[in-house]
Structure formats: C-alpha cells, structure tokens
Amino acid sequence: MRFGVVVFPGSNCDQDCFYVIKEVLNEPVRYIWHKEKELKDLDCIILPGGFSYGDYLRAGSIARFSPVMNALVDFARRGGLIIGICNGFQILLEVGLLPGAMLRNKSIHFICKYVYLRVENTQTPFTSLFREGQVVRIPIAHNEGNYYIEDEKLPLLYNNKQVVFRYSDREGRLKDEFNPNGAKDFIAGIVNKEANVLGMMPHPERSSEKILGSEDGLLIFKSIVNWHKKR
Amino acid sequence: MITKEIYRSLGLSDEEYQKILELLKREPTLTELAMFSVEWSEHCGYPRSRAYLSLFPKQGKYKALIGEDAGGIILDDLAIVFKMESHNHPSQVEPKQGAATGVGGIIRDIFTSGARPIALLNSLRFGKLEKPYNRYLFRGVVDGIQSYGNCVGIPTVGGEIYFDTSYTGNCLVNVMCVGIAPKDKLMRAQAKGEANSIIYAGASTGRDGIGGCSVLASSEFKEGEEKRPTVQIGDPFTEKCLIEATLEAIDTGAVVGIKDMGAAGLTCASSEMASSGGVGIEIDLDLVPRREEGMSPWELMMSESQERMLLCVKKQREKEIIDIYSKWGLNAVVIGKVTGNKELILRDKGKIVAQIKAKDLTSAPLYDMPYKEPEYLEELNKLDLNKIPKPQDYNEVILKLLASENLSSRRWVYQQYDHMVQTNTVLLPGLGASVLRIKGTNKALALTTDCNSIYCYLNPFRGAQIAVAEACRNLVCVGAHPAGVTDCLNFGNPEKPDRFWYFKNCVEGIASACKFFNIPVVSGNVSFYNESPQGVIKPTPTIGMVGIISDLRFITFPYFKDEGDLIILLGKTYEELGGSQYLKEIHNLIRGDAPSLDLSLELALKNTILEGIKKSLIKSCLDCSEGGLALSLFEACVWGESIKGAFIDNLEFNIREDAVLFGESTARVVVSVSPENLSSLEEIARNYKVPLRVIGKVSDQAKLIILKEKFCLVDLDLEKAYKLWRDSLESLIMV
Numbered sequence: 001m002r003f004g005v006v007v008f009p010g011s012n013c014d015q016d017c018f019y020v021i022k023e024v025l026n027e028p029v030r031y032i033w034h035k036e037k038e039l040k041d042l043d044c045i046i047l048p049g050g051f052s053y054g055d056y057l058r059a060g061s062i063a064r065f066s067p068v069m070n071a072l073v074d075f076a077r078r079g080g081l082i083i084g085i086c087n088g089f090q091i092l093l094e095v096g097l098l099p100g101a102m103l104r105n106k107s108i109h110f111i112c113k114y115v116y117l118r119v120e121n122t123q124t125p126f127t128s129l130f131r132e133g134q135v136v137r138i139p140i141a142h143n144e145g146n147y148y149i150e151d152e153k154l155p156l157l158y159n160n161k162q163v164v165f166r167y168s169d170r171e172g173r174l175k176d177e178f179n180p181n182g183a184k185d186f187i188a189g190i191v192n193k194e195a196n197v198l199g200m201m202p203h204p205e206r207s208s209e210k211i212l213g214s215e216d217g218l219l220i221f222k223s224i225v226n227w228h229k230k231r
Numbered sequence: 232m233i234t235k236e237i238y239r240s241l242g243l244s245d246e247e248y249q250k251i252l253e254l255l256k257r258e259p260t261l262t263e264l265a266m267f268s269v270e271w272s273e274h275c276g277y278p279r280s281r282a283y284l285s286l287f288p289k290q291g292k293y294k295a296l297i298g299e300d301a302g303g304i305i306l307d308d309l310a311i312v313f314k315m316e317s318h319n320h321p322s323q324v325e326p327k328q329g330a331a332t333g334v335g336g337i338i339r340d341i342f343t344s345g346a347r348p349i350a351l352l353n354s355l356r357f358g359k360l361e362k363p364y365n366r367y368l369f370r371g372v373v374d375g376i377q378s379y380g381n382c383v384g385i386p387t388v389g390g391e392i393y394f395d396t397s398y399t400g401n402c403l404v405n406v407m408c409v410g411i412a413p414k415d416k417l418m419r420a421q422a423k424g425e426a427n428s429i430i431y432a433g434a435s436t437g438r439d440g441i442g443g444c445s446v447l448a449s450s451e452f453k454e455g456e457e458k459r460p461t462v463q464i465g466d467p468f469t470e471k472c473l474i475e476a477t478l479e480a481i482d483t484g485a486v487v488g489i490k491d492m493g494a495a496g497l498t499c500a501s502s503e504m505a506s507s508g509g510v511g512i513e514i515d516l517d518l519v520p521r522r523e524e525g526m527s528p529w530e531l532m533m534s535e536s537q538e539r540m541l542l543c544v545k546k547q548r549e550k551e552i553i554d555i556y557s558k559w560g561l562n563a564v565v566i567g568k569v570t571g572n573k574e575l576i577l578r579d580k581g582k583i584v585a586q587i588k589a590k591d592l593t594s595a596p597l598y599d600m601p602y603k604e605p606e607y608l609e610e611l612n613k614l615d616l617n618k619i620p621k622p623q624d625y626n627e628v629i630l631k632l633l634a635s636e637n638l639s640s641r642r643w644v645y646q647q648y649d650h651m652v653q654t655n656t657v658l659l660p661g662l663g664a665s666v667l668r669i670k671g672t673n674k675a676l677a678l679t680t681d682c683n684s685i686y687c688y689l690n691p692f693r694g695a696q697i698a699v700a701e702a703c704r705n706l707v708c709v710g711a712h713p714a715g716v717t718d719c720l721n722f723g724n725p726e727k728p729d730r731f732w733y734f735k736n737c738v739e740g741i742a743s744a745c746k747f748f749n750i751p752v753v754s755g756n757v758s759f760y761n762e763s764p765q766g767v768i769k770p771t772p773t774i775g776m777v778g779i780i781s782d783l784r785f786i787t788f789p790y791f792k793d794e795g796d797l798i799i800l801l802g803k804t805y806e807e808l809g810g811s812q813y814l815k816e817i818h819n820l821i822r823g824d825a826p827s828l829d830l831s832l833e834l835a836l837k838n839t840i841l842e843g844i845k846k847s848l849i850k851s852c853l854d855c856s857e858g859g860l861a862l863s864l865f866e867a868c869v870w871g872e873s874i875k876g877a878f879i880d881n882l883e884f885n886i887r888e889d890a891v892l893f894g895e896s897t898a899r900v901v902v903s904v905s906p907e908n909l910s911s912l913e914e915i916a917r918n919y920k921v922p923l924r925v926i927g928k929v930s931d932q933a934k935l936i937i938l939k940e941k942f943c944l945v946d947l948d949l950e951k952a953y954k955l956w957r958d959s960l961e962s963l964i965m966v
Contacts, residue, residue, distance in 0.1 A: 009472050009560055012384025016654045019670065049652075051382045054468025110377050112649045141381075141649045206651050211668055211783060213657075 001228040003029040004042040006072070006088075008063050013049035013085065013205060020205045021046075025221050035067045044081040044224055045072065047088025049141070049203060059102060059144045060090035069095055081125055081224060082197045086142050089189070089199030098192055098199045099157065100149035105142070106182030112141040114214070115180050117188050117202060118168040121161045124195045125227035129219050135172045136216035138202040140180055140188075145201040147183040147190075154185060165189035165200055233258055241268035247596060254591045262577065262584045265529040266592060269495035270502060273759050276595025279725045280757040283735060286742040287752035293714045293779065295751035299420035299490065299507055300340040301410075302753025304715040306779060309669070310414040311676065312346040315354075315407035315719040315775040317758035321462040322404040323452065326371025330404050331379040331465040332440075335537050337408040338383060339491035342474050343540065345418040345481045346410030349653055350667055351380050353390040353406045354680040354719070354773045358399030360636050360963045365394070368402050370964060375465075376406075377647040382467035383474065387648035388656055389665040390680050394636045397684075400452055400763025405719040405756075407680060407775040411669065418481055420490035420500075421508035422543040422569050427487055429501070429512055429567035430549065432480075432556050433473050433539040435520040436497070439463050440535025451724050452763035469538040469561070476559040477540060483555070485548035492539040498532045498592075500541040501567075502575050505589035508543070511574040512589070514567035528577060528584040543569060602735050603728035612689060614809050614823030621889055625937070625944045628817055628893070629861050630952060635816045638858045639959035662789045662866055663705040663854065666780065675786055677711035677778035683857065684769035685810045686825035691733045694825045695740030695772050697897055700833045701856055702776035703748055707837045708852040708900060710785035710844045711778030716745055718755040718774055723767035725759045733770040734759075741772060747830045750776070785844050789853035790871035791903050794931040796850055798867075798877055799912070800860065801836060802899030803922045806886035812857045813893035832898045835919040840900060842915050848908040854900045859893040861937075861945070863901045868935055869953040876949060879927035880938040888944060892937070903929055 003021045007014045014031065021029040032039065039045065052063035063069075076082055076097055084092040092098045105111055114137055119130040130136070149157060157163055166186040169178045174186050181201070189200030204217025238248045241264065251259055251267050259267065270276055277284065289295055293304040296312070303312035318333025334351060341348045353376060358365040380387045385408070422429065440463035480486055488508060490500045497519070505512040516528050522536075544552050549565055556563035570576070575592065577585040622628045632638050645660040657675060658666035664679040681702040687694030703713040718741060723730035745752055761768040780786055791798070808814050809823020843849040855863045860882075868875050882891055904912055909925065916923040927937075935952070937945035 010382070010468050012382075012471065012652055016652065019654065023670075050384060051468060051471070054382070054466075056468070110381055110647045110649070112651060113646050139651055141651060143381075203651070206654050209654070211657055212651075212654060213659075 001027060001043040001225060002041060003027055003044050003046060004032045004039065005029060005046045005048055006032045006034065006068060008034045008052035008066060010052045010054050011048050011050035013203065016205045017046045017048045020208045020221060024208050024218060025225065027225060032068060037067065037071050039071045039075045042080065043228055045075060047082065047084040047091055049086030049088060052087055052091065059087060060094040063091045064094040073097065076197050079196050083126060084199040085203055085205065086201055089201055090144060092197060092199040097197050098190055099153065100147055102144045103146040103148050104144050105146050110143045111180055112139065114139045115202060116168050116170050116178065117165040118172045120163045120166055123161060124164060124191050124198065126198045126220050126223050127164060128227055129223040133172060135168060135170060137214045138204055138207045138217050140202045142201055145181040145183065147187045149184055157190065160193050162190045162193065163187055164191055164198060233264055238264060241265060242272060243268050247271060250596060260584055262528040262532055263587055265533050266498045266585060266587065269498050269533060270592045271595040273757065275495050275499055277757055278595045279598050279600050279759065280734065281597055283738040286738060288742065288746045289751050291715065291749045291751040292712065295715065295753050297753055298344060299503060301344050304753065305414055306674065308414055310346065310412045310417050311409065311777060312341055312344045312412060313407065313409040313715065313717050313775065313777055314340050314754040315405055315717045315773065316756040317719050317721060318404045318406065319401060319721065319758050319761055322372055323402050325462040326368045327375040328462055328464050330372040330375030332463045332537055333404050333406045334376055334379040335465045335467065335470050336493045337406045338385060338470065339493060341408045341410035342477055343418065343420065343489050343491050344412065345416045346412035347478060348385045348408050348410040348474065349655060350409040350678055351385050351387040351406065352678055352680050352775065353387065353404065354682065355390065355392045356398045356403035356771060357394050359394050359396055362399065365399060366964055372402065372404055373644050373647060379465055379467045381649040383471045384652050386650045386652050386656055388650050388667065389660045389678055392641055392644060393684065395684065395769060397766055397769045400765035401761045401768055403721050403761065403768065403771055405773045407717060409678060409777060416481065418486065418489050420504055421488035422504040422510050422512055423487050423508040425569055425571045426546050427569045428544045428546060428549050428565045429514060429569065430542040430544050430552060430563055431519060431566045432542060432563040433561055434466065434469050434536060435522040435562060436531055436534045436536045437522040438526065438530055438534060441530060441533045451760050463535045463537050465537050472559040472561055473538050473540065476556045476561055480552050480555045483551055485545045485551055487543040487545060489540060489542045492541055494535060496532065496534050502589050502592040504541065504543060505575055506593040509573065511570035511572040512567055513570050513576045516577055516579045518564055518566040520562045520564055528579045600725055600731045601728045602732035604732050605729040611822050612824050616808065616887065619808065619818055621887060622817065625892065626947055629865065629945060629947060630955060632812060632816055632858050632862060633865060633952060633956040634959040636960065636963055637812055638862060640957045641960065642957055643961040657786055658709060658788060662870060664709045666709050666786055668783060673783055675780040675783055677706045677709045677780055679705040680773055680775045681705065682771055682773040684771040685821055687737055687772060688769040689810050689823065690825040691736035691770055692740040693828055695737040696744040697825060697828055698772060698774045699741055699744035699748065700828060700830065700897060702774045703833065703837060704854040704900065706776060706778030707840050708787065708789065708854050710787040711780045713748060713750050713776055714779045715777045716750050716752045716774060718752060718772060720755065720757045721761050721768060721771040721773065722759055723762040730767060737770055737772040741774065744830065787844050787849060787852050789867060790851055791867050791875040791877065791929040792850050794929055795906065796903040796929040797906055797909055797925050798879065798927045798929060799902050799904060800899060800924050800926050801839060801902060801916065801921055802832065803896065804891055804894055804899065805896045806890045807894055807896060808890055811893060811895045813859065813889065826895050826897050828897045835921045836898050836900060839916050839919045839921045843912050846911065848904055848912045849902050850905065851903045852900060857895060859895050861892040865935060865952065867901055868949055874933045874949050874953060876930035876932040876934045877927055878930045878936050881926050882937065883924065884939050888939060
C-alpha cells in the first residue's frame, strides 16, 4: 500500500511521519506538496502536525483553502484513508471532513507530554489491531486541542461509533485531571461516519519506536496496513 | 558633516572615530560610520574580550570545527554543529519578542552551516519571582521561546532556569542550538569567486532592531530609557520556510557561502563574508527588498529585521536558487556581486554611499582592559559554620528546598515547549542532560547547559571550572563522552575593573577545565553590560556541552528502577556549605567560598561511571549538585513513571548532618545497581580510586527515609513531596 504525507509550508511533523512509514513500517511513502492536485496513486494520506501557513489566525483555518484540499476531499469521498494528526486533525475539522471544532487548551498554554488514551472503537481501519478499552501511551503537543462539539450532537457521535480515542488515566478511568486540554467528554480522536477519515490530537508517529519510550502509536499505522491487506 | 554627538550616539568613542578617519583617510559617510559602529561593537567585534577568548582549547578527543558562526565536532561522517548566544538586553526590554528572536537568531547560525537544527536548549536567569515585573519577564520569555521554537519544529529539550536578585534589572536569555550535517556538506560564511552573485533571501527589511547590537547590547540599562524600538520582531513561520529553502538551496551545490543577517544585519553579513573570503562585494541597495518606504542607506545597513540570509551563489546558477526560495514563498533577489578588490562598495540610487576595505570593518580594535579583584570579596568568602544553626526538622528543610524557586521542578516550563518533534528525544527534559538519538546511526547525543552563578560570584575561576565539570558530569551520567563546549559569557560593564576581573577569571577557569578534560570550545558569545541602576548581574559564564553516546544501549536514566537495588554514593562529601542553595534558602545567606574541586577525581568518576555503564552494571545515575545529596535522592525516587522510595541507612556522618545532606561538594554521583553487580562496580571504582559507599536501598514504598545510626533524620512522604515539587513553580507565578 502507498502512503502520502502532505507538506504545507509550516508543517513540522511531516518528516517524522514519513520516517515512521518508511523506516519503521517499511511501506512505500511519498511527500505531497500543498500545491498538488492529483492523489490517485495513494491509499492513505497523512495530514501531519505543525503550524500550516504559520497558523497565526486559527489552527488549520488557512490550510483549509490550500490548493491540495479539493483533491483531498475528493480522495476522502471516494473512500481513501486519511489520518490527520494534531494540526492535521485541526485542518480536517476546518475543512468539514470531521465534525466539531478546536478551542485553545484550557490552561491557555501549549502542552507537550505523554498522555494515556483509551481505545473506544476498534472497528475502524485505524484501530483494528487494538483491544476494545485498551489503554495506550501516546504524547500530545498542541496549543489548540480542546475538542468541542455541541451537546446535542454528542450522542450522535457515539451512536455512529465515531469516538475512537479518549483521554484517561493509566487504568482507563476518565478523570478531569487526566484530560490535558479540557476536551469535550475527554475526546482525543474521532472518525467520520464512514470511518475512513481519522483525526487525533496525540502523535502516534512520536510513539512508534521502543527507544522513544512507547510503541503504542505504531499499532495505528499497522492497523491501516492490516486493513488494506484484507480488503 | 559628522559631529561628536553623532558618533557618540552610535556608541563610538573619540579614539575609535579617530581610527576610522585614519583608515579611510577622509571623513566617513553616515552609512560608513553606522557600519563601523556595529562591526566594532562588543557584540560583533569583541574588542574587549577577544584577547581572553584565545585561551580556549580548540581541539579535543573528537575533531573540532571552528567556523565563522557556529562550531562543531566531527562524528564519523557527520558534523555536530552547535552554538549558544545571548539575547539578554532585548528580552529585558520586550520579553516575548526578545526571547523569540534570540531563538530565531541562533537557529539561523546553525542552518547557515548546512546543518539541520535538531535541538534547542536555553539557560534563563531572572530576578526573584516575588516581584511582579520579574514574573512578567519570566512568563514573557517562556512564551517567546515556546511560540518560536514550537512553530519552527525544533524540539526544546533542555536548559536551566535560576532566580536571583542580581538579575532584577537585567534578565539573561541564553539560547543554544544543535544541528547535524553530513560533514562534506558544511558551508562557510564566505564570499568567493569574482563575479559570483550575492543573493538576499528571506524576509524584507524594515526599521526594526536598528542599533540592537551596538546601542542596546553594548551599554548598561540606565534610568528611564525607552529602548523598545531597538528590539526585533520574530516570525517563526518565515523561519521554518527559510530553514527548508536554505537547506534545499545548499543541497544544489550552487551556493558558495552563506551567512544569516542577525546582529548588525546586512553590514555584518556582507563585510564578514567578504573579509573571510578575501574578496570584495558590491551591493546595490535599491535592490534590497524592504517593507517600509523611504529607508535611508544607513538604516538598511543597520536593520536587524529577522529571518534574512545573504548567499554567495555561483554565476549563472542564480535562478535555481531563487526558484527554491520562491517555492517556499520567500524573497530571493540578486543584490550584488563578488569583486576582486577586497572592498565593500554600496550604491544607493546609483551613488556610492560606502566604500570600505572589508578587513577594516571586521578588524575591530583590541583593548587591554584593566581589572581588579573587588574589595568586598575577601569578607564575602568568610563563612563561620559554627554560627549556622543546624536544622531541627530535616523533613521541613527538604520540603522547603524542593518547593523553592530554584530547585522546584521546571515542568511548567518545559511542557510548554515541544520537546519531542523530530522524534529523536530519548531522555526527556527535566533533569541534568537530555538525550537525542541520531537517526541512521547507533549513536546518540547528550546535551546540557550549566552554570552556578553563585559559585562564580564567590570564586570566579573555580566557579567557572565547576560549571564545566558539572556539565561533564551531567553528560557522563546518561552514558555520554563529553565532546565539545559552546559558551555564553554574561557579565557586567567591562569598563569597570571589578567586572572585568570576574570575566578574566571565569574565562581562565573555563579554559583550564576544558583543557583538563580535553574538550574544545568550538563556539560562543560574550554578553557584557548586563547591569542596570538596580545593580550588576552575578557573573554567569554559561556552559553548553555536547556529549556522544557511542551505542544506544549505553543510554542511562536518572531514576531508580527496581525495589531492592542498592543505592551507591560515588565520590566524597566535605563539610562545605558555601554558596549552597541550603544556605541561601534556609539561612538567607549567600556567602563563603564555592565548593572545592578536584578535577582528577572528576575524571576518575567519569571513567568509573562510563565503564560501569558499558558493562551494564549501573541501572540509574544522577549527579549531586544544587540541593546536595538529599535533592538527588528525591529526584531519583520521583522522576520515573511511578514513584519509588529510598531507604538510606548507611551514610557517613563524620561531618555536620546538614553538610552531608545539603552540601554541594563536587564530583559526586548517586547510582543504583542490582546487588549481584556491586562487587564488579566496586572493583572499577577501586581501580580509578573513586570512593564508593553503599548508602541504602531502593524500596517500593513511596518514602524517602534517611537514618543516622538508629535515629531517623528524614521520613518523607514522596507522593506529597512530589506534588509540591512539581507544582511549586507554577504556584509562584500564578499569584
């Protein structure tokens, strides 16, 4: 299967994602420059973290108008897999491929640290290798990761099984002190209804090698490959 | 017509102006005068410090590279490039932008060498947090570092922060950047080859930062001055694009030389590239991209607008380079060419506005500065321990120390910095050194910064030696061989003999310790005039050190791992409390002498630890520094993913108890080993003649217990103590 990593000016996790796919996962991967309009050669597209176009306005709000966006939306509509990490998640919200919005962290500070996540849905292409309720350790690094969705839309999100990761403690308990950014209902990652587009604030590419202290993130990439093979 | 008022307002002395007249054999134009003023300032030309900087060793175990801006060491096929620089004065005036542009400037120094920046560290000093203005400065500086560093995608992996009254009117912001390049791709800051093109790339030029290096950084703060306009404004997004575009441009092979336009902007970049390459440069100022109308030639030459580079590019390959920059949305314009006559010639609207030999600009005068030991020092060094009451309650002392502004956890700060981007960070920031693996190799880098300015204030020569020794120890504890030093020398007004005495002694201390450890000083920066009406800073010669871990298996962590492991103290504790945090926090005293230092013992300790690590005997390793043994034990207990306890029942108490627990004797390290490995480690320590004592055991109960014979000196609940340590800094700021 063939991966692509989008490079916006200001992306800064593009090379990290590329490295994991190429060197750790040993799958073919190429960069996608933000002005490209042709994505048909790819099976999975990663929108990496960073500060696309500087993000001086609201995270992801400029990238949404990027030349590559039409092709990306088209790719999603045709069932291609997309994973947006951190800034990538913010962009997916801005472009409307995922529901909800991001607010500034409750602390009003950038936060970089390891957090625990509870896997809420293993029936997606991104999580098939996890156990239901498994607790994983993956770091976050963001300013605006406080996920927001209107109260009345929240039940729908659960009914559609769109909530994939939630912040928890090491035992998988949901507690306010383990919600690092104030996200609504501890939500750290969601998919669209069709489950081919995932957005998550934590960085799986930073926890894909033993030497970095956790390999939990690699399971997401492995799940993708596994799902693709079975298709 | 140049008047005395004009050249003096630019920071030039009567003698310097005379020298300019002699060199030019005519009156300078305003543009030329401005150019001399910045190039001859302490910030660029080092007229007052250069003579002493030549004392630093230039070679060591690893081959050293010493270039125009950053320096580095060679590791196999790679060059590890690093440098530290200050941005003190701008940060005192405008903390967020001052710190942000400090980060931006040092990053450019690294990638202009062709190296990809892989890590940032920063060493910060502020006045005490009880003053609201100091809290404002601290928060502003942290905000500046996070906003810039996070956006450019370079992890901020370490550093240090101290608070002391002496920094009240003049905070210190020292930033270090480390980069990696294939060694055959390194660039120099040189122009070469007649008719090659000079290309300006990056952000456009405005009126920001004019006089930043000559007027702001080269004089003391005086009462009621408005210096905000001299501070530059940073744009990390442009910098990020500039990094990618510049590394791509260098990769083409079309770039002959390159330099960033930082302090002294276009003046510094053009004159130093010409001088270093032994050529001349002609520039047409009308072609310089600008963001403001009506800028005069001297303003263009003095501007310190950020995120700009000057490149010397091979003739006829200009378009290739310009296309790369435009792909990244950046300006790139041919503004001049290399000539054979060694002169820097600037034209404005067709008229020559400056014509100077490049060497004249870059050969700043050299001053022989008078120095004198301050009279108060002899009295200050006296410390009668008999007059220091011993504590009644040791638990209370430990809690007070670990909640103090200087010893509490720096978590609130480093969690605001992205310290994991680029996915190399193996040992996260927080204690001693940080560790980054080098992708594509089996090796890792260990990075640290260190300086105890109280020691340097009490004893500048030894204090500076200790800064080097402690930086080495930090690196050794994680399994690294100390390999190279960059320094940032922060002092008061060098024209005052007592200030200069401190500078001279600190430099000599660093030079002697680096020679002893066989580590080269590859780059650095001097920041003088760090004083204000509120006084002079304590001498702060910050050491940035890079170490090499030769095999990823040797990476060692600072925290206790398993119940039942033996806790060992390597080294010897003396009855010395001078300059300690204990004396400062508990007895409100800053006096005495800096701790004694036995460099040979430091070296023996290094050999013991590295051999113990190589033989897989050592499970954890953390040195003793500020706060003494008690703080090291505490940190080794609480720093892991889950809290461990320590049961200490075999300390040697032949000196005062407070000196045993809180004294800051050098050359000491706390290690833990499995019981079956004790005898092997003992043998290594015996061979190197390093004192070794098993002082206790790691326990599964979250308690730190220290016994003196049967008497319990310390019985600390570590869950509670940990929370206090973790949250204290935040609570001191959020008042």
